[in-house]
Amino acid sequence: MTRSVALFATCLGDQLWPEVVEATVAVLERAGCRVTFDPAQTCCAQPAFNSGYHDEAKAVARAFVEVFERADAVVAPSGSCTAMVHRYPELFRDEPDWRARAEAVAHKAFELSAFLVRELGVVDLGARLSARVAWHDACHALRELGVHDEPRRLLRAVAGLELVELRTGESCCGFGGTFAVKFPELSTAMLDHKLSGLDDRVDVLSAVDSSCLMQMRGRLQRQGSRVRAMHLAEILASR
Amino acid sequence: MRVSPLTPETFADNARAALADATLTGALRRATDTFAERRAAAIGAVPDWQELRTRAAAIKAHTLARLDAYLEEFTANATKAGATVHWARDAAEACAIVRDLAQARGSKRLVKSKSMATEEIHLNAALAQDGREPVETDLGEWIIQLAGETPSHIIVPAIHKTKEQIGALFVDKLGIPPSSDPQLLAAEARTRLRAHFAAADLGISGVNFGVAETGTILVLENEGNARMTTTLPAVHVAVMGIEKVIPRFGDLETFLRLLPRSGTGQHLTTYQSMLTGPDPMGQGPRELHIVLLDNGRSRIVADELMRQTLACIRCGACLNACPVYQSIGGHAYGSVYPGPIGAILTPQLQGLHSAGTLPFASSLCGACKDVCPVKIDIPSLLLELRRRAVAGEQVPAAPSRGAAPTTSKPARRKPLEALGWRVWSWVTRSPARFRLATAFARLGQKLPFAMRLFGPMRAWQSSREAPKLAARPFRDRWRGDAR
Missing domain, CATH: 3.40.50 (Rossmann fold)
Incomplete structure (x- = not known):
């Protein structure tokens, strides 16, 4: 079965190491995935979140959710950015609507190696x-x-x-x-x-x-x- | 070695000084690695380790949610057993209670076993004011007292010292012939401490657990010094943080399996003194006084997000596992409680104004959370404290009724940093602005001189080569190959 994957390049990957992101695309395609890239994406918001600036992080996290909420699966060549997306529900703990949307995205966000092995069963x-x-x-x-x-x-x-x-x-x-x-x-x-x-x-x-x-x-x-x-x-x- | 008292505010300088001390960093690395290895071996032999942690966390959460009721039960049962229970709202009250007890009984020779609660309230300094400074009887604490220092680890107070340094200290302070043989130095300490025990008229200890159901207090240790401190003198004063209470005697089955393995990697500490009232056989102390210490704890309990901080059983595992602690040790934190637990506890005890740096002194690697026997989510609490620090909020959030007025001031504002993050957020939430900003950064990168004006870039390049922005970001390459 062909899995449709929305690629999250991560801000660092996009700007500093596009070759890593291209390799990610190649690997996912080799594993049989159809990869899409939405250029509306930027960053997972972790820098602001980890620095204590939650309002500033939320604005960026909302943009992330809007870009990725219609995807089947979101895959990133990063554990840290993926873990940040998994923290979105906590970030939106006082906003039930956004919390629900964040949870939906968090559930389908995967780090590359975990996605390949656990989701696709590819080694x-x-x-x-x-x-x-x-x-x-x-x-x-x-x-x-x-x-x-x-x-x-x-x-x-x-x-x-x-x-x-x-x-x-x-x-x-x-x-x-x-x-x-x-x-x-x-x-x-x-x-x-x-x-x-x-x-x-x-x-x-x-x-x-x-x-x-x-x-x-x-x-x-x-x-x-x-x-x-x-x-x-x-x-x-x-x- | 240390010239001025360290504080959390000077953390960055303290850390730099610690890193420059090769003897210190070597001693720390050896000791923390050893403890971490022993812990791993000890828990490896416990098949239900994760279940134990879960149970301990649940007991602590349950107890902290009903702390007032369990403290009343503990007080009633300890009193019934013949102990006298005192309530101290803050450090000053706790010190005054101990000082008055010693004064009223004319106690002159005080001994003390290792206790973080008494470090927290600076009891030795308070008692020294009227000539009653207790002699520390834990070997590590005694070394620290001789050296005029403070403990740098929760359970291994002299972890920062090598045997050579301790030998030199004994030569200097005790006039012994030069030696760095641990056996010989320990024997010397034992001889000296025996004399103090024999003469002592008041013993002070901490408390690891206070059982509400029976009014029993537990003191865990390895050297027998706490056993002697709590049994030889006529009067025993135990200082107990109010979070140390657990509901039932049976709960000890869980905690006594977790604590020694997490701390020193032992299956059991050599001594577990369980004291229910003064000695019923008439051999031990005639009086047992338990000082219940609040000192900010009831404010933390009232803060539901932060409350789990008080589940800590002071095993020290998070210190041994922490790459920051392993690198710089405890003194750099400038607070009684160092390491990951200190980084969350200290700002709550003394406020973010003076300790607001500590929650940021972490790479958020999460090793502390992995080893914590009561599953405190230290990284999440660090993140929450960071949020409160930059939001200018106080910690704990709400002062509880009847508690001493809070002295906790919010952290200092950093308007420039706050502006920077607002701009970052405004740029990053829009792909168009993100594209424009990164294009400008590409231009700036062509001027290495301009980049070096940027503080974070200078800090990065002090030890590492900086990465380069790609000539074309992925988003442009993707469009370029016309998928």
């Missing part, structure tokens, strides 16, 4: 990448969406790919949105701890969230590391 996408890949569990994907096995199963099905776990396990990369610039030294200390879990032979560091990758890639580049940061979608789209 092998015929991808090929010769690399030793370390996996970073993005906090919101892991703890708010329970995404843990899904990306690992997808990566194990990639020909030529060797999946390794980080010695620093499930610890946070220190991004945390505005936290990364409000407390840059602290954010960097958390980041350095996370990266200390990479072994010498890792080629690629991957995650389901571009924001974690932005944080980790920024540090790896500053340090002149040979480790590349790649989004899961980019790996799954590799041939």
Whole structure:
């Protein structure tokens, strides 16, 4: 059965890494989905919400709901943005009408790897990448969406790919949105701890969230590391 | 090491100073990793761990919703058992009660076992005013007292210290020959503390649980010092936060399985003292006084959104799991309660005006929520406190009847930041304005000098390369391939 998927590119994906979004489209199509993109979309509102500005977040969240409420399924290459959409009902707790509309959208919003494995039952996408890949569990994907096995199963099905776990396990990369610039030294200390879990032979560091990758890639580049940061979608789209 | 008292307002500076101290960060990393590993091993052997957490959360929610009734039941039953129950609205009242008890009985030599409630009310300083400063008898607390510091962890007060630093402290304060052998240092402490126990005429403790049904108080510990503090002196004064009450003795079955495993990774603490009134055998204290401490708690109870903060059983698991705490330790929080629980509790106890930074000092990774034995949703409470901070609301929202007048001032306004988010929202809720704004950003990006005028960009680039806006965003590429 062909699933119709409304793509949420995420603001960062749209503006900073269109190649990640294109890879997401390619992967979804390869999995048999019909992908649509509504250019009226912008952002999930998480930056304002996490900063405490709920009225400002609500205005953006309403726009999101209006764009996506007619979709069958909303898929984003991000656990954090998806988790934010899942928080909309809480954001609209005092507005019953919007709360109901938000709940409807939240129920059909999925992070990419969870959608592929849980909803479509797809694991092998015929991808090929010769690399030793370390996996970073993005906090919101892991703890708010329970995404843990899904990306690992997808990566194990990639020909030529060797999946390794980080010695620093499930610890946070220190991004945390505005936290990364409000407390840059602290954010960097958390980041350095996370990266200390990479072994010498890792080629690629991957995650389901571009924001974690932005944080980790920024540090790896500053340090002149040979480790590349790649989004899961980019790996799954590799041939 | 520390020169001026740290406060939550100086969190960013405190954190920076902590990060520059390699001895501190090394000690913290080793200790928190060890505790987290032990916890994981201990709970791995409990098949119904999640059910236990759910039950504990339900008991706490039930109790907090009827706290007044359970406190009355506890008071009645503790009194029936021979204890004297005192009610303290705030820190000053609680300190005065203990001071007056000591004064009236002419107590001169006081000993104390580890207690966060007495840290919260700064009891030692209050008693020191008339020459009655208690000797701390928990090894970690004793070290901290010798060093003139404050605890940096809820259950491991000296977690920030290495054995070398403790050895040097003992050489300096006790005149022992140089050593950093933990066995030898502990033996030295034991000898010194024995003398204090033998001479003590008043013992002060905290309370882990107060059972309403029986009027029993529980004190959990590993060193036997709390057992001695609560049994050797003629008078025992227990300071108990009002949220420590649980309905039934049978509820302990749940909490005693959760607390030691979550805290130290033990199946059971070495000692669980259950005290119902003064010692009925006539061997222990002649008097037991229980000081029920409010100090802002009844205001938190009245705030339904924030109430779950008081479910905390002070196990310290959230500290050990927190990447912020692991990096900088407890002192940087500038408050008695550090770590994730401190970041939600402190602003509610002392107000967002002075502690409004703490809810923002988190990457919202959620590790704290995962390990919390009573399932406190700390990330959601951090988010709610952030909302109240920027909305200029007070915490807790509503002062309860009969409670001491609130001193909690709202957080300082940040008009520029607020304007920034209003503009962000106005831009982002419209695809046309979003397109225009990102086009301007593309132009700005061509002027690295201009980008560096932007504070957040400077902060980012202090340690990380900045990403570049794509020449063509996805939305333009999508239209371009004519689907």
